[in-house]
Amino acid sequence: MVKKEMIAMLLAGGQGSRLGVLTSKVAKPAVAFGGKYRIIDFPLSNCINSGIDTVGVLTQYQPLRLNTHIGIGIPWDLDRNVGGVTVLPPYEKVGKAEWYTGTANAIYQNLAYMESFNPEYVLILSGDHIYKMDYEVMLDYHKAHKADVSIAVMPVPQEEASRFGIVVTNENGRILEFQEKPEHPKSNLASMGIYIFSWKVLKEALLTLKDQRNCDFGKHVIPYCHEKGQTLVAYEYNGYWKDVGTLGSYWEANMELIDIIPEFNLYEEFWKIYTKNDILPPQYVAEDSVVERCLVGDGSEIYGEVYNSVIGCGVVIEKGAVVRDSILMQNVVIREGAVVERGIIAENSVIGARTQLGIGEERPNRVKPSVYAFGLAVVGEDTVIPPDVRIGKNTAVTGKTLPEDYPDGVLESGETLDKAGDVQ
């Protein structure tokens, strides 16, 4: 008989629309992070480091990159005879076909998967946070408190508490009340979207709420369990945890890795983060180049100057090019003499010679001012930017652009140039 004490369900189907063109062709969990990683590497590595060897990954939005990245789970040691990693896309059923309509609905549609492992506990994770966490310790806490549901929470500054889902607890950690983005928060403990359910409780709740539209953990399942009088406890987590939901926070989280001793340290022997390595060779730094305060991925070749940046694998920065405060993903090419300031450049893109990116005055983006902000210039994947053009701040460029797409060779701050049909 197959039996696993705890299995994990990782929600990785979301688009992450606030990441703009970065997620136009990949799901948010598959977005590159920290030079050689993808965001989903963090929860997956946490799972295997916590001794959880059975993980269902729920995919829906643009799953190709995610699927090829996960494969059969070799990088995380999740290629197992029993259990291991399983990608769970939505599927057609007798008489109907249905997408995943909400977080809990997605889990509900995979009851059979969970059932096949006879678990005692189910861990619900999302694939869009950067953190290291031992879920086994959380499970111990869950057991010690004889809880039905444990919710991981972390203290946030009181003045920011109204941006989060807040839980109010008594002195034993038992949850008394929930407040969703409250005007007057009664506590500063914010839910991290990480839950441990006792299996029977979860199953019962999902079956009861199966007809709930857009069934969601935060909005429906947790309140249901609470109203039913089940034991909900808060597990307080005090380590590094970063939501990389916006371009600003994504950029910031990358930049924090460059600190001399970063708060989130990838160089610790304990609690390694695993990822799929496509590129093996070492990086080459040429005679007249400058590389200062940078993370640089394998196989990159640097002939120009790079400051304060996170450089992915297989990147080429040609002679005379200058890259500052930027994130370059895998296989990006920066041609001779180009300048990139506060840029986020997605995979396989090419920046033409002497082109300047991220210059000029700051002006809000005309199409999506809340997405393309923070003074960043964002370039989608497989984009080509011709030589000798100038691109301002709070801009987005995708697709194979030509010199005539830039009137007078300029894309002003706040403009969007979309030749790939990526900006909705």
Next chain:
Amino acid sequence: MRAVGMILAGGNSYRMKELSNKRAIAAMPIAGSFRGIDFALSSMSNSNIQKVAVLTQYNSRSLNEHLSSSKWWDFGRKQGGLFVFPPMVTSDNDFWYRGTADAIHQNLDFLRQCHEPYVVIASGDGVYKLDYAKVLEYHIARKADITVVCKDLPSTEDATRFGLIRMNEESRIVQFDEKPMAASSHTVSCGIYVIRRRQLIELIEKSIEEGRHDFVKDVLIRYKDVKRIFGYKIKDYWSNIASVESYYQTNMDFLKKEVRDYFFRQYPDVHSKVDDNPPAKYNPGSKVKNSLIANGSIINGYVENSVIFKKVFVGDGCVIKNSIVLDDVYLGDNVYLENCIVESRDTLRANSRYVGEDGIRIVIESNERYVL
């Protein structure tokens, strides 16, 4: 593929000096992220050879660790696999491998049970990319008994540590001198052979019967005029790492763009065991010129014309010139290195100075490391 692979990785060479105290040559780290044997293994995998035996003997622990899983080279299929064969005491053998022919002889059962008609024999100390399928094609077209892969060295290079070959106009080998005192030719054997499996079994059985144990001397050279032995020339990069100087030079070759492009950017790729290290990190004050830096390294000091392997820590104020720093080395602040090879897992104390005055200095220190 119609061939089975055999890699002779048991050897040691006094020319490696102290570097071989720690590992067999086939396990020597190369070019930041690879090991000697990766090139033979990757070439085999890329030529669709599915079954490979690695014969090990000398100091094989490090090599075994590297070969602990066959998945990195995409072996480990239902058909075929990666096999590691150390010498073994049996009811009718209680010797170590007494030579290359003896090594094959002790594993003759493996060859007998194969169904592939040909065998590709390679060594673990060559740095190259080779499509063995092309060599096999050549072998069949020439109706050869044995094909020896060879390479023309520049006449400036000392060829006397190799087997030297002279061929006639139809590429048949007419002269073969093993490590002669004076170089008779500049075409050297790369230690890569293609031979029909049954032919190999027959030749090896006969040699052992006669008490002969060396494949080159007792098979290749002895049968030179009886069997049809042909040479196949490698036109692209090939280098042997079995001496300290050539090991150093081979690593330094990777600082050349054309060598890097050939190995790293052109099809096919070289595969190796993956270590889960974070990207390399350059802290304020670091300065790197014309160097290779592998993943997991943290650079604070000055590095020039050097190859820095994985997980190396370079402290503040360090100066590293023309040196090779192997995996997991910790350099305290203000270390000065010039013309050195620093052995893996070393810890060099702050303010120490190592210079290779005439030639390459091998630095081996086993200081305690205090890190948080």
